[in-house]
Structure formats: structure tokens, C-alpha cells
Amino acid sequence: MTRNPIQRRTPEQIRAGNLRLGLIMFAIAAAFFVGIFVKRSFFS
Numbered sequence: 001m002t003r004n005p006i007q008r009r010t011p012e013q014i015r016a017g018n019l020r021l022g023l024i025m026f027a028i029a030a031a032f033f034v035g036i037f038v039k040r041s042f043f044s
Contacts, residue, residue: 009017
């Protein structure tokens with residue numbers, strides 16, 4: 001596979017990148033909410 005210096009990303013690559021970014025953001029948000037829930041349940 002030769003790598004082009006000026007390589008245009010295919011829609012599949014862009015979609016995969018967006019999906020990965022979305023999963024990361026979702027994981028961060030989930031951890032945030034779980035932390036709040038745990039704090040409220042333990043310190044109420």
C-alpha cells in the first residue's frame with residue numbers, strides 16, 4: 001500500500017473517526033453521570 005501525502009479521507013474513514021469520537025464522548029459523559037449518582041447515593 002502506497003501512502004499518498006495528499007490523501008483524501010474516504011467517507012468510511014470519516015464515519016469511523018466520528019463514531020470513535022462519539023463513543024469516547026459518550027464514555028466520558030457516562031462516567032461523569034455515574035460519579036454523580038454514586039456520590040448522591042453514598043452521601044445522601
